[in-house]
Amino acid sequence: MEKFDIAVIGAGAAGLTAAAFAARDGWRVAVVEAMTAGGQVSNVDAIDNYPGLPAGTPGYELGPLLQEQAAEAGAEFVLDTVLRVDGDGDDYLLALSEGHLRARCVIVAAGSTKRRLGVPGEDPLWGRGVSQCASCDGPLFRGLRACVVGGGDSALQEALHLSRHASRVTIVHRGASFRAQHALVAKLHQADNVDVRFNTTVEEITGDSSVTGARLRDTATGVDQVLDAEGVFVFIGLRPNTAFLGQLADLDGQGRISVDAHMRTSRPGILAAGDIRSDSAAMLAASAGDGVTAARSATAYLRRRAS
Ligand code: NAP
16 A cells, blocks of 8 residues: 555645645655546636736636646645544554555645535536536537526626626625626626626526426515526535545544644544645635645654654
8 A cells, every 4th residue: 555644635725835835844755636637617717816927818728737837846636535634643544445545744735626506406417508617618508598696706707707708697696796796797797698696596497308497486575486597506615525535534523624723634644734624714825825735734743753
């Protein structure tokens, strides 16, 4: 069984930055990732709030660059899924889909999964008009009508992307105002084919073989109305990917891994970075910063163990 100093779980901005900095500190580092490098940002067509890139950059370009940097620093990559992490003496044992990996220290940067609405029609029509990726599926909606659910950065960013393809985009938000960044709200005001329904929930996604619309409810009046649309895009927040940790580290009330300012969890030798950890700003720049902090803490932990 391969033994590493540090196992990084997840190859998003947090994990790849942690891997690059830890490898530069001289440790043998494995990055375990089930999908492609880059994490959530891989599907973002234009990142315009990463420091030092005033012209912005596509997320699908940034991911491979972060991976290249980590690989050049010496990090090794394992394309697999982590099923479980167990304490094993002073080390940790990672059970993968195919085999095991041992590490003295673990940096958990497995990110989050987009939450689903859980309304009738959502599951059967998944991939048949229901989506969570405007940059992947947006071109399929050229000239059609789309409904975007949510009021955060993701909903507005994806609605703006969709507005370049769809004939009309309706944002349905349960609240009375957006929680998204001012810059995105300002851009939305400039898009002439986007309209907004505040104080409105989606009760059902309609259609037989593909989406035909959504049954909306005005939360003030309780009145239902059907919105005709060929696509429904759901962006209602994130669920941290922590199941493989079991009870190994404490979580906060929102299911994120509780950490201190050094990204240390309740369990010595396990660090967490990125939007999986408590109080994360969930921005790319912040996740990269978490990665640096976690790498430095890993180095401190391993040096302490050696002394
Ligand atoms: P979010 O910020 O948690 O927003 C989720 C939105 O969905 C909220 O408006 C919320 O309504 C609504 N919502 C939650 N549960 C719902 C339900 N069951 N039914 C209907 N609506 C529901 O999630 P996000 O937009 O995915 O963003 C996640 C994190 O990533 C944030 O920290 C965000 O800043 C970051 N992010 C950053 C960028 C960027 O920097 N460009 C882009 C995307 C995401 P309420 O407002 O009423 O709670």
